[in-house]
Amino acid sequence: MSTDIDPHAELAVTFVPGAPPAAASLLHPRQWRFLALLARDVRVLRRDLFSFVMRSATQPLLFVFVFAYVLPKTQGAGGASPSPGGVSFATILVPGMVASAVMMQGIMAVSTPLVMELSYTREIEDRVLAPVPLWMLALSKIVAGAIQGCLAGLVVLPCVMFVHAPGQAPHISLASWPLAVAVLVLAALLMAGIGLLFGTVVEPRKLSLLFTVMMVPITMLGCVYYPWASLSRVGFLQWLVLVNPLVYVSEGLRAAFVPGVPHLPVWAFMGVLTAGTALICGISTWTLQRRLTD
Amino acid sequence: MAAVAIEIEDLHKTYVSGGRQVKAVRGISLTVREGESFGLLGPNGAGKSTTFGMLTTRVKPTSGTMSVAGADPTRDPVSVKRRIGAVTQYNTLDRQLTALENLEFRGRFAGLSAREARLRGRELLDRFGLADRGDAMVHRLSGGQAQRVMIARALLTRPAILFLDEPTSGLDPQTRVNLWELLRKMHADGQTIVLTTHYLEEAEALCDQIGIIDHGTMLDSGSQDDLKAREGGDSVVTVVHEPGTELSGILRQARQLAGVSRAEADDATLRAYSGRVEGVVPALLRMSLEAGLFVLDVSVRRPSLETVFLALTGREYRE
Numbered sequence: 001m002s003t004d005i006d007p008h009a010e011l012a013v014t015f016v017p018g019a020p021p022a023a024a025s026l027l028h029p030r031q032w033r034f035l036a037l038l039a040r041d042v043r044v045l046r047r048d049l050f051s052f053v054m055r056s057a058t059q060p061l062l063f064v065f066v067f068a069y070v071l072p073k074t075q076g077a078g079g080a081s082p083s084p085g086g087v088s089f090a091t092i093l094v095p096g097m098v099a100s101a102v103m104m105q106g107i108m109a110v111s112t113p114l115v116m117e118l119s120y121t122r123e124i125e126d127r128v129l130a131p132v133p134l135w136m137l138a139l140s141k142i143v144a145g146a147i148q149g150c151l152a153g154l155v156v157l158p159c160v161m162f163v164h165a166p167g168q169a170p171h172i173s174l175a176s177w178p179l180a181v182a183v184l185v186l187a188a189l190l191m192a193g194i195g196l197l198f199g200t201v202v203e204p205r206k207l208s209l210l211f212t213v214m215m216v217p218i219t220m221l222g223c224v225y226y227p228w229a230s231l232s233r234v235g236f237l238q239w240l241v242l243v244n245p246l247v248y249v250s251e252g253l254r255a256a257f258v259p260g261v262p263h264l265p266v267w268a269f270m271g272v273l274t275a276g277t278a279l280i281c282g283i284s285t286w287t288l289q290r291r292l293t294d
Numbered sequence: 295m296a297a298v299a300i301e302i303e304d305l306h307k308t309y310v311s312g313g314r315q316v317k318a319v320r321g322i323s324l325t326v327r328e329g330e331s332f333g334l335l336g337p338n339g340a341g342k343s344t345t346f347g348m349l350t351t352r353v354k355p356t357s358g359t360m361s362v363a364g365a366d367p368t369r370d371p372v373s374v375k376r377r378i379g380a381v382t383q384y385n386t387l388d389r390q391l392t393a394l395e396n397l398e399f400r401g402r403f404a405g406l407s408a409r410e411a412r413l414r415g416r417e418l419l420d421r422f423g424l425a426d427r428g429d430a431m432v433h434r435l436s437g438g439q440a441q442r443v444m445i446a447r448a449l450l451t452r453p454a455i456l457f458l459d460e461p462t463s464g465l466d467p468q469t470r471v472n473l474w475e476l477l478r479k480m481h482a483d484g485q486t487i488v489l490t491t492h493y494l495e496e497a498e499a500l501c502d503q504i505g506i507i508d509h510g511t512m513l514d515s516g517s518q519d520d521l522k523a524r525e526g527g528d529s530v531v532t533v534v535h536e537p538g539t540e541l542s543g544i545l546r547q548a549r550q551l552a553g554v555s556r557a558e559a560d561d562a563t564l565r566a567y568s569g570r571v572e573g574v575v576p577a578l579l580r581m582s583l584e585a586g587l588f589v590l591d592v593s594v595r596r597p598s599l600e601t602v603f604l605a606l607t608g609r610e611y612r613e
Contacts, residue, residue: 043391
């Protein structure tokens, strides 16, 4: 057996992290290690790109196909009843579908693998024994999940913009794209944080329950398929749904894409998204650390 | 004397679950020096894995002090993790990655460049006879291969101390022996190794220092020879004679023999218990021959780690 690796060549106390690449000199070693944690998730995502796209796009694509193409055709020109302000259902749907895709992928991308890593496979040990602090591990999970959430939103946007019956085209404005980007990024971080929280507190055998009793209600009552303002006719619900984080994402994207439709004020959804993201990321980082320390 | 690699002092860990307290570790102290191969030996549930967890920063102790590779696992876990490599009891390889990627990312998490990490990864896979398995996804690896990749991963950052928790449990005998060979070579090259095991022959084969632990306390520790001398009891010399031989005469002589603490006769078999067998065997043989008795067989059972272990931990069943 060759012994080209001498265990004492580099003693622990004098451990120098190899020859860092040129770019590393610009970064703190800690930032470099954080990027390495992200790089691992990006590597896995790249390998899995096809199923990621299918996972993100199938449901929204079918949804707009049925509601913005099939139903309007079967019911004649009017289609699904026009929403307040006389805009087509497809117009209402585009921001909603993007929002729900960000929510779904942001939460699932973090929670599903984490539940497994923490229980059956114990793979989390791989990352826990890596020389990085646990909060950094939590943060990398959130950021990697947020990247997937944003990507899912970007995959779904063209799908729902271009599938519709003749004359039912959504009227989407990209004029306030900075607002759209801000909402997208904040929403993705918030949802990934919620995913981390779920991943650390949900037992593996309850994972499917999480999907049916959490994700479905969040989607159905998340102002995905109707603007918040239209709920004024169901007064109690209009207030009740305000506990649903997805409402602020849907309304935020609606404000950016379809400013003409009545929506929550910008300060309201930006405020909730910012504060919610900070709060959830803090709590989920703490719950992960607790799970990982006996 | 070599520098101290690990020093722990009166370490306690009490788990509280549902209002019930479980004292997993109750005051363990030990010292491991650089270059040693230290085995923590004990039955199931003795507190080995909890101790392993505390040393490798995974478990927070309830009380006590620890120094691992010059840092405190409780206060400065990142420094400890940077200086040690740990192989857990279960396959914790990243199943979404290939064998080589597992090594690459462990290196990158520690701050190595991707190129350097891959280079070291290939060297280690090569050294562990896995050169052609680098691109295999983890689920394609056999149990023994996965275990070697785990060890390679732990070694990637060139740790001052290599920790292994039950390194060969669940492996077949061939794989186990090969792994022992690998670990012995690493130890011979100067690698400090700490392992837990409940296999006596594993501790016997791999460890120059052994700590025997049960019910969360350290029963005894030291070199194998020290332990055998202290806890192993006497060697037993058994002299079997032709059936029907009358032994009362030589039994009396045997009891007076210097170095024999106790002797007994059972049919035609004479057993003498002695702390040092060297002079006792020829003396017993001479007695039999001089008495004109016909000896069929002579055997010596020396104290083994097994007798030490059983003397210390008792014989009751463990879960």
